[in-house]
Amino acid sequence: MTKNIITCLILLINSVAFSQDTTLLKQLEDSMPQQLHQDVSAGTFKATQIINTPTVESPGKNGLQFLIMHRFGRINEGAYALWGLDNATIRFGLDYGISNRFSIGVGRSSLDKTYDGSFKWKMLQQTKGRMPLTASLYGLMTYTTLKYDDKPYLTSKHRIAYVTQLLMARKFSSRLSFQLSPSWIHFNLVPTPEDQNDLFALGIGGRMKITKRTSFNAEYNYLPTGQISSTIVHHSVSFGFDIETGGHVFQLVFTNSEGMIGPYYLAKTSGSWGDGDIFFGFNISRAFSFKKR
Amino acid sequence: MKNLALLLLLFLYNESGAQTFLTRNGFIGFYSKTPLEDIRAENKQTYGMIDATKKNIAFTLLVKGFTFQKQLMQTHFNENYAESDRYPKANFVGTYSGDVDVSKNGIYPVVVKGQLTFHGVTKDLEVPASIEVQDEALIGKSEFKLIPADFDIEIPSIVREKIAQQMDVRVNVKCNKIK
Numbered sequence: 001m002t003k004n005i006i007t008c009l010i011l012l013i014n015s016v017a018f019s020q021d022t023t024l025l026k027q028l029e030d031s032m033p034q035q036l037h038q039d040v041s042a043g044t045f046k047a048t049q050i051i052n053t054p055t056v057e058s059p060g061k062n063g064l065q066f067l068i069m070h071r072f073g074r075i076n077e078g079a080y081a082l083w084g085l086d087n088a089t090i091r092f093g094l095d096y097g098i099s100n101r102f103s104i105g106v107g108r109s110s111l112d113k114t115y116d117g118s119f120k121w122k123m124l125q126q127t128k129g130r131m132p133l134t135a136s137l138y139g140l141m142t143y144t145t146l147k148y149d150d151k152p153y154l155t156s157k158h159r160i161a162y163v164t165q166l167l168m169a170r171k172f173s174s175r176l177s178f179q180l181s182p183s184w185i186h187f188n189l190v191p192t193p194e195d196q197n198d199l200f201a202l203g204i205g206g207r208m209k210i211t212k213r214t215s216f217n218a219e220y221n222y223l224p225t226g227q228i229s230s231t232i233v234h235h236s237v238s239f240g241f242d243i244e245t246g247g248h249v250f251q252l253v254f255t256n257s258e259g260m261i262g263p264y265y266l267a268k269t270s271g272s273w274g275d276g277d278i279f280f281g282f283n284i285s286r287a288f289s290f291k292k293r
Numbered sequence: 294m295k296n297l298a299l300l301l302l303l304f305l306y307n308e309s310g311a312q313t314f315l316t317r318n319g320f321i322g323f324y325s326k327t328p329l330e331d332i333r334a335e336n337k338q339t340y341g342m343i344d345a346t347k348k349n350i351a352f353t354l355l356v357k358g359f360t361f362q363k364q365l366m367q368t369h370f371n372e373n374y375a376e377s378d379r380y381p382k383a384n385f386v387g388t389y390s391g392d393v394d395v396s397k398n399g400i401y402p403v404v405v406k407g408q409l410t411f412h413g414v415t416k417d418l419e420v421p422a423s424i425e426v427q428d429e430a431l432i433g434k435s436e437f438k439l440i441p442a443d444f445d446i447e448i449p450s451i452v453r454e455k456i457a458q459q460m461d462v463r464v465n466v467k468c469n470k471i472k
Binding site for chain 1: 342344349351352353357363364365367371372373376378379386451
């Protein structure tokens with residue numbers, strides 16, 4: 001009797017276990033390890049720069065990015081200069097991804113006819129349950145080639161400046177990302193002995209996605225006072241709007257910094273939002289890929 | 294008590310006797326071809342199971358496991374189209390019709406019917422496929438087309454020219470018998 005009951009029971013269990021199609025799926029999902037794909041957060045930012053500050057993002061392996069950064073003149077120049085639209089400064093940049101974590105770049109700004117070279121190394125990558133943030137090290141060297149008739153002593157070593165930034169970003173949700181960027185700027189030559197050759201600044205920035213392909217960005221670079229005394233320098237405050245379309249990212253920006261590379265926006269921001277020294281402009285990037293198919 | 298042990302043994306035997314085949318590295322790829330751009334996305338870590346006695350089939354994969362030929366495409370796929378943070382998995386549950394003799398090597402044409410879930414949308418799917426019996430393994434292959442819009446995936450007009458209206462999907466899984 002007991003035998004029969006047990007047989008029936010087993011039969012019942014067997015039939016229950018296979019009565020649903022989804023059982024197979026459940027079995028499959030149970031056998032799938034949790035860590036199959038470490039959940040790496042990709043796309044912390046859309047572009048390689050928030051507005052002026054570089055982001056933790058860089059072109060992927062064998063990816064080439066052509067970047068045009070453009071700033072019109074000051075809005076407070078008024079109607080005569082069409083609110084700044086008569087003037088412009090521009091920077092062209094090329095960035096190439098040697099690996100998914102390391103990229104190099106060159107650029108040229110019209111402001112002081114400056115050339116720059118840079119690298120970006122993604123040291124840490126935000127991973128669910130393992131790493132709370134993405135961190136990239138960014139190094140930039142700039143070389144101004146503007147000729148001065150009255151400053152014949154300006155040899156090449158006087159024209160060089162360096163910026164080192166530790167970019168630490170966290171993607172809080174698919175829409176919201178923040179980045180903290182402590183920066184160290186070194187000028188080989190400063191205008192007066194009272195000015196520091198080594199300056200430190202702290203940048204904070206972020207993005208908030210509005211739709212899947214657009215986002216609102218803001219950044220603030222705080223330069224502790226007392227480091228520059230020969231000129232009045234303001235903190236760099238910028239707002240931007242990203243529009244992403246396939247391989248392009250368009251950024252419409254408003255900023256009080258005219259320059260678009262580290263030494264300029266961090267330590268030479270002469271404009272003040274309060275006085276209307278606002279530069280309208282845009283960044284346009286185009287990504288190319290050289291990966292073999 | 295002895296009987297119980299015997300029954301249990303029988304039960305276990307039955308379990309292993311169920312003709313179940315499993316893979317942890319199945320291949321599923323989708324392809325889009327337009328004059329402007331070719332897109333190739335491939336996932337080589339698809340989990341698949343075939344129950345040859347019940348003729349049941351199930352697949353599951355992690356959407357983030359699709360690799361593209363361009364890093365940027367992969368980011369856009371996960372961020373803008375598949376929203377893999379919200380919908381990390383895609384799966385298929387179904388059955389196949391057609392006779393497959395697992396004891397005899399050969400290629401058997403079948404029709405697979407079931408439900409495909411991707412991007413949080415479940416759709417009925419019926420596609421021709423083949424099951425090849427190769428000793429202790431079953432090799433399932435299929436090619437069919439899927440329409441992104443069916444799965445609530447919007448393609449903005451600006452990239453419309455670069456992404457095909459239909460994706461060619463290729464499945465190739467080699468499931469080994471569970472012993």
